[in-house]
Amino acid sequence: MDIPEGYEDIESYDVQHLPIVAAFCDKIEICAIVDKALDCNMEASCGKIVKGLILNTLSGRDPLYRVEEYFSHQDVELLVGKGTESSAFSDDNIGRVLDRIFSYGTSKLFSEISLEAVKKFNIGTTQIHHDTTSVSVWGAYENSKYDGSPFEITLGHSKDKRPDLAQFVVSLLTAEKDLPLETRIYSGNEDDKTISAGILKRISAYMADYGIDSQGFIYTGDCSMVTEENLVYMGGIENPKVKFISRMPATFSVVNTLIAEAVTKGNWVGIGKLSEEEKIQSAFYRSYEREISVGQNRFRAIVIHSDYYDKRKKKSIDKKILKDLESAKATVKKLTATSYHYKKDAEIAAQKVHLPKYHKLNITVEEKTIYKKGRPKNGIKEIADTLYILSCSIYPDEKMIKNLKDQAGCFVLITNVNKDKYPASKILAMYKEQHGIEKNFGFLKDPLIVNDLFLKKPERIEALGFILVISLLVWRLIERCLRSHIKEKNIKITGWDKKPTDRPTTFMMTTKFCSVHTLKKGNIRWLSRKISGVQRQYLDALGLSEKIFYKVL
Numbered sequence: 001m002d003i004p005e006g007y008e009d010i011e012s013y014d015v016q017h018l019p020i021v022a023a024f025c026d027k028i029e030i031c032a033i034v035d036k037a038l039d040c041n042m043e044a045s046c047g048k049i050v051k052g053l054i055l056n057t058l059s060g061r062d063p064l065y066r067v068e069e070y071f072s073h074q075d076v077e078l079l080v081g082k083g084t085e086s087s088a089f090s091d092d093n094i095g096r097v098l099d100r101i102f103s104y105g106t107s108k109l110f111s112e113i114s115l116e117a118v119k120k121f122n123i124g125t126t127q128i129h130h131d132t133t134s135v136s137v138w139g140a141y142e143n144s145k146y147d148g149s150p151f152e153i154t155l156g157h158s159k160d161k162r163p164d165l166a167q168f169v170v171s172l173l174t175a176e177k178d179l180p181l182e183t184r185i186y187s188g189n190e191d192d193k194t195i196s197a198g199i200l201k202r203i204s205a206y207m208a209d210y211g212i213d214s215q216g217f218i219y220t221g222d223c224s225m226v227t228e229e230n231l232v233y234m235g236g237i238e239n240p241k242v243k244f245i246s247r248m249p250a251t252f253s254v255v256n257t258l259i260a261e262a263v264t265k266g267n268w269v270g271i272g273k274l275s276e277e278e279k280i281q282s283a284f285y286r287s288y289e290r291e292i293s294v295g296q297n298r299f300r301a302i303v304i305h306s307d308y309y310d311k312r313k314k315k316s317i318d319k320k321i322l323k324d325l326e327s328a329k330a331t332v333k334k335l336t337a338t339s340y341h342y343k344k345d346a347e348i349a350a351q352k353v354h355l356p357k358y359h360k361l362n363i364t365v366e367e368k369t370i371y372k373k374g375r376p377k378n379g380i381k382e383i384a385d386t387l388y389i390l391s392c393s394i395y396p397d398e399k400m401i402k403n404l405k406d407q408a409g410c411f412v413l414i415t416n417v418n419k420d421k422y423p424a425s426k427i428l429a430m431y432k433e434q435h436g437i438e439k440n441f442g443f444l445k446d447p448l449i450v451n452d453l454f455l456k457k458p459e460r461i462e463a464l465g466f467i468l469v470i471s472l473l474v475w476r477l478i479e480r481c482l483r484s485h486i487k488e489k490n491i492k493i494t495g496w497d498k499k500p501t502d503r504p505t506t507f508m509m510t511t512k513f514c515s516v517h518t519l520k521k522g523n524i525r526w527l528s529r530k531i532s533g534v535q536r537q538y539l540d541a542l543g544l545s546e547k548i549f550y551k552v553l
Contacts, residue, residue, distance in 0.1 A: 011520040012528070013075040017513040019548040020539075021058050022079050024474050025051050026553065028117045031081065037109050038100045044088035048080050049097045050467065052089055055079055057471040064464075065091055075520060077552050098463035102150070106466040107184055111209065113470060114181045118210055121477060125210050128181070129174045129434055130199055130221040132192055133441040134158050136165040150462055156189035168458075170441070170465065171195055173203075177436030179476050182206065183469045185462045192224030200230055200242060214242060218417060220434055223249040226414060228295060236297025240416045245431050248301065248412040254292055259410045262288035262303040263403050271304075271425045274432055283308035287424040292414075302413040302424045305406060317408050321358050321401060325394070328356040332392040339368065339387040346388040358400045362393045440472055478542065479506040485541040493537040509538050518549055525550035 025031070031047030040046040052071060056062055062070045071086035080088075101109060118125060137153060153166045169190050173182040186195055199221070204214040219242055226246050235241040248255050262268070268286040283306040292301045331353060340346040343365060350363045370385040415427055422430075482504045486493065495501030495508055512535055517528040531539070531546045539546060 009521060011075075013073075013078075013518050013520065014516075015075060015078065015518050015549060016059070016516055017510040018055055018059060018074075018079050020478065020509070020513070020542065020544060021055055021474060022051070023542075023544055023548050024477055025054055028113060028120055028474075028477070030054070030113060030470070033113050033116060034109070037104055037112065038097070040097065040100055042093065042096065044084070044093050045081070046097050046100065048084050049088060049093060050101075050470070052076075052080050052084075053094070053467045054471045054474060057468060058475060064094055067094060075518065075525070078518070078525065078550070082552050095460070098460045098467075101463040101466055102459040106462050107182060110183055110466055110469060111181075111206075114473060115209060117179070117473060117477060118175070118181075121480065123175055123179055123480075125175045125181070125207065125212050126217050127175065127177075127430055127433070128203070128207070128217050128219050129177065129437045130172070130196070130219065130225075131434065131437045131441075132169055132171045132186075132195055132222075132224075134167045134169050134188065136162045136167045150185070150458055152187035152189070153458060153461075154188040156187075157191070168461065169195070171199070172437055172440060172469070173199070173206075174437045174440070176480070177433040178440055179480065180440065180469050180473050181210075183465065185465055192222070193227055196221060196225035197227075197230060200225065200233060204242060215240070218243045218245060218430065220245045220430060222434070223247040226252075231294050231297060231299070235416060236294075236299055237291070237416050237418075238298065243415075243417050245413060245415045245417065245427055247431070248414040252294075254301070255412050258288075258290075258292070258301055258303050258412050259407050262305070262410065263406045268305065269424065271428060274429055285425075285428060287428065289424050297416075300415050300417075300419060300427075302415070302427055303410055304413060304424075304428055306409045308409075313408050317405060320404065321396075324356045324358040328359045328361065328394050331356070332361065332394060335363070335390045335392055339389050341385075341387060343367075343388045346390055350390055356394075358397055358404060359394050360397045362395065364391045365389075366391045440476075475506050478509065479504070481543065482506075482509065482538070482541045485543075493541060494534045504538075504541075509542075512538055516549060523552075525552070 031045065031051055034047035034050045035045055038046040053067065056067050056070055068086055068089040068091070071080075071089050074086070076084050076086050076088075117123065134156065136158060153168050155163065155165075156167055156169070157163075158165065158167060167188040169186040169188060171184045171186060172180055174180050200219075203219060207214070207217055221244070223246060225244070226248055233241065234244050250256065265288070268288055271285040271287055273282045273284055286305050288303040288305075290301060291298050293299075335349070335353065338349070340349065346365045350365065353361065353363065355361060366389055368387045368389050369383055370387060371381040372384040376382065413427055413431055415422075417427070482493075483502075486502050486504070492500035492502045493504060494512075495504055501508075515529070516531075516535070518525050519528055527546070527549055531549075536546075
């Protein structure tokens with residue numbers, strides 16, 4: 001069918017949620033910060049190329065060699081900025097920008113952008129979280145830290161459970177659970193303890209850039225940070241140098257002692273459920289606390305018990321009980337197979353039995369009469385001997401099994417923060433927010449991009465990591481704005497299946513704008529249909545106008 005007369009020069013674009021992403025990039029001035037930092041002598045703006053890569057990342061992520069093709073189907077001026085064309089995203093231009101980012105310093109440039117985000121969105125920086133993850137890659141990588149590479153892609157402890165693949169390690173520092181503040185890439189064989197020690201050494205100076213002194217924030221990390229050396233550095237309750245919260249690893253013998261003590265005493269303090277969402281399987285928590293000494297310092301040790309067991313823990317408990325039962329059966333079989341000529345010997349043997357841990361043995365001594373062979377005289381059997389045997393029955397030790405289950409549901413938190421201001425319930429809540437940073441790692445593991453032939457150089461992998469984490473920052477800022485507006489106004493907006501929600505996500509937002517389509521003729525743009533009521537709810541929550549869909553900045 002031919003295009004009707006007068007409509008030949010009308011262009012159409014499925015802009016969907018991308019103008020919202022572009023608006024948030026502009027709010028934290030990504031283009032201006034990148035252009036000022038990189039100072040590239042290129043026809044295309046480095047800042048706009050970075051912004052375009054973020055838009056591409058948050059719309060499905062194309063391999064870098066197809067980014068130019070991707071933008072050939074987009075309204076580039078509307079999304080990236082006036083005067084920008086799809087040719088700006090050529091392989092050469094993207095490669096030059098990634099190389100320049102690496103030369104400038106990925107951590108330095110990211111810190112400058114995240115600092116602007118903290119200021120613009122008034123992000124709280126009193127709770128800082130840190131964690132690491134491994135990213136597996138395929139193919140051969142000939143690189144070494146000794147030949148000038150920033151990190152080594154090599155075999156190491158794989159958190160992806162792929163020990164056969166080479167990898168590198170990503171470290172992420174976040175505020176407000178999941179808003180990234182700093183990222184670094186390490187060699188694939190770098191261990192978490194070494195990374196954590198390095199973070200601790202520089203975190204106070206790093207937070208000073210955000211106007212926060214060493215006593216103004218609490219650092220939460222995984223158990224790899226809890227070593228005797230790091231505990232000395234961070235200080236105890238009386239002399240905290242770096243305030244922290246972490247899980248105490250089982251390599252400290254005091255952990256099992258504390259858990260056994262808490263379960264035995266039973267002096268638990270109820271905390272309740274922490275989940276913000278109403279879930280049937282939300283755990284109920286309780287705590288037991290006392291101080292412990294590590295070296296010259298005193299710390300708060302908080303034993304936390306959860307009544308929810310995941311499949312792995314339940315399987316482990318069942319396995320221990322079954323193994324104990326099999327051991328008890330073997331003991332019983334051995335006991336009942338032996339006869340004794342004297343009752344005292346049988347009683348002594350019963351006392352020497354190695355009792356099972358989670359079962360009880362009910363052992364009784366029974367008399368066994370042995371009669372002589374042959375026909376009884378006068379109908380009376382003649383006794384040849386009297387032996388004594390042990391009769392045993394097995395039944396579960398309910399108390400010990402309950403203790404086992406209670407101990408399996410326990411872990412120990414260690415901290416040096418003030419007890420009056422931060423009771424056990426608050427310490428637990430702050431520690432559980434660590435899952436926010438763990439959610440971010442799935443976002444950063446995209447093998448399609450990382451393993452493209454274009455990115456066989458570690459320098460460019462590090463620069464791409466910068467793009468991914470900046471994209472993650474924008475993604476999380478959008479979600480934060482949605483939820484902050486809802487909380488402030490005490491309202492709900494339309495979520496999944498047209499049901500109201502007070503916990504919208506950025507992904508949920510993207511699905512609401514799938515139908516947004518713009519038309520363009522010359523320099524004039526307009527929406528193919530009006531913004532819907534649901535779309536208006538999201539725009540209002542984000543503080544944006546519908547003009548972002550047709551007005552070029």
